[in-house]
Amino acid sequence: MRDTRTPDLDRYPELHSRWNRRTFIQGAAAGTALLALGGALYRLAGDDLTRAARAEARKDGRPRLPPGQRVIRQLRNMGGDEGPGDVKSFRLRVHGAVTTPFELDYAALLKLPQAEQSSDVHCVTGWSRLDALFKGVRVSTLAEKAGVKGDVRHVIFESHHGYTANVPFPEATAPNVMVSYRMDGKPFAIEHGAPVRAIVPDLYFWKSAKWLTGVRFVVRDEPGYWEVRGYHNHADPWAEERYG
Amino acid sequence: MSDAAASDPEGSAWMAIKKRWRSWLRAVHRDAGYLAVGLTVIYAVSGLAINHIADWDPNFVSYTRERTIAPIAAEVPDDVAIAEATKALGVGPPRSTYRAGDEIHLEFDDRKLVVYGDSGTVIEQGRSSRFFLRVANWLHYNRGKKAWTYVADIYALLLLYLAISGIFMIKGKKGFKWRGASMVALGAAVPLIYVVWSGGPSASNRAALEAARTEARPSAPAPAADEPIERMPVRIPPPVTPPAPAPP
Structure with a gap:
């Protein structure tokens, strides 16, 4: 028996193109809706970590997870112009408004007082990685060794290919801010800033410059790579300071 | 050739343009479309890949x-x-x-x-x-600079031509006046509605400012569960005396 929902296309051949078009649009719309629904379900189903983190609070009273963030298990590669990534050619310049500028190679960095800390990091694109164990040297240790002058107000993290990120001096010398070479007991992969990157956990992660080449102490603020491209100059995740 | 056309060559050219401009537009649109295929594939595939960079490594x-x-x-x-x-x-x-x-x-x-x-x-x-994606992303980000800046500019102009000429390619019921206008309006409404709905680029900053103000506002500490809540006496404000009318 003929399907009564379909017109008799043999009898009315002029309806062919219209009917085919309608069927195509219906199919495309249904397919898109299914994909969207599937994607939403997939995201919601696998987000226990985010729900748990939202229920927690930090010692300073702020929620553990800043607004608009979701928890992921591994750092994502957000791109950038990579440095050479090897330890042999690594050099870190500590300079600017300091009494004793100096340069470190990788072995010299490992000989400085070391710190190890568990931190949460938050990317401006919306993901957060919790409880990452970072090992490295605190920026405050570098500042002390270099003899920072009294009028310094900002710290500029410098990387290969001219990338910079600016952080106010008090926040850059907080106890949880470091130049780090190890995460969760492993060296950083090249895409995550090997061999040494900055870690500034309480600001959006673009401030934690990868492929670090320098730490410069300055009197006047110098907005960095993303800051001059429309991103917020300060980048506090709890105030959602994403864009300037 | 008619006498009128022979005596008015400018008028005849104008008539030819008037009669044939749509077919010329279509011909240029077609060839511009062919030219744009390669770059569109690169930019579109790379755009999809980069748009979800927080979910995967596109390179x-x-x-x-x-x-x-x-x-x-x-x-x-x-x-x-x-x-x-x-x-x-x-x-x-x-x-x-x-x-x-x-x-x-x-x-x-x-x-x-x-x-x-x-x-x-x-x-x-x-x-x-990921060979193809890495090259496409490199081009999309214009990491190479130099000549690619000009290629990207020309491609953008080509896309503008394709978009605008597309509006006028067909006349009649499926042309711009009928179906076309509603479809163009629908397409243009998508970004407009999104900007209005999301509050636009300044919205997140306004929200952040408001959040910072709320945090800065001093609030009384909540009483412990076993502490009685002290009731403050309600003060009734004195009636406001209307100001005296200004002397004439």
Whole structure:
């Protein structure tokens, strides 16, 4: 028996193109809706970590997870112009408004007082990685060794290919801010800033410059790579300071 | 040729343009479309890939492997330690080696191995490139600068031509006046509705400012559960006396 929902296309051949078009649009719309629904379900189903983190609070009273963030298990590669990534050619310049500028190679960095800390990091694109164990040297240790002058107000993290990120001096010398070479007991992969990157956990992660080449102490603020491209100059995740 | 056309060549040219402009527009649109195919594929595929950069790595497939060998004491000389590590791992001669602290680094062209001598833990990291996407993303980001800036500019102009000429290509019921106008309006409404709905680029900053103000506002500490809540006496404000009318 003929399907009564379909017109008799043999009898009315002029309806062919219209009917085919309608069927195509219906199919495309249904397919898109299914994909969207599937994607939403997939995201919601696998987000226990985010729900748990939202229920927690930090010692300073702020929620553990800043607004608009979701928890992921591994750092994502957000791109950038990579440095050479090897330890042999690594050099870190500590300079600017300091009494004793100096340069470190990788072995010299490992000989400085070391710190190890568990931190949460938050990317401006919306993901957060919790409880990452970072090992490295605190920026405050570098500042002390270099003899920072009294009028310094900002710290500029410098990387290969001219990338910079600016952080106010008090926040850059907080106890949880470091130049780090190890995460969760492993060296950083090249895409995550090997061999040494900055870690500034309480600001959006673009401030934690990868492929670090320098730490410069300055009197006047110098907005960095993303800051001059429309991103917020300060980048506090709890105030959602994403864009300037 | 008619006498009128012969006597008015400018008028005849104008008539020809008036009669044929749509077919010329279509012909140029068609060829511009052919020219744009390659670049559109590159920008669109790369756009999809980069748009979801927070969910995957659009350039590389990376791996990290962990294994254990016998610990290598800090006192062992560097060359001996490196030879021991290489032998224990069963790998060929590295491109570059380095030893610092308890770390022994063995660098190869496509991977690196870091041996933590005190524990014998070995971390191997490597990656392989997603060839097409990596090149497409590199072009999309205009990492090469130089001539590609001009190529990208020309492509943008080409797209503008395709969009605008597309409006006028067909006349009649399916042309701009009827179906076209509603479809163009629908397409243009999508970004407009989104900007209005989301509050636009300044919205997140306004929300952040409001959040900061709320946080800065002093609030009384909540009483402990077993403390009685002290009732403040309600003060009724005095009636407001209307100001005296200004003297005439």
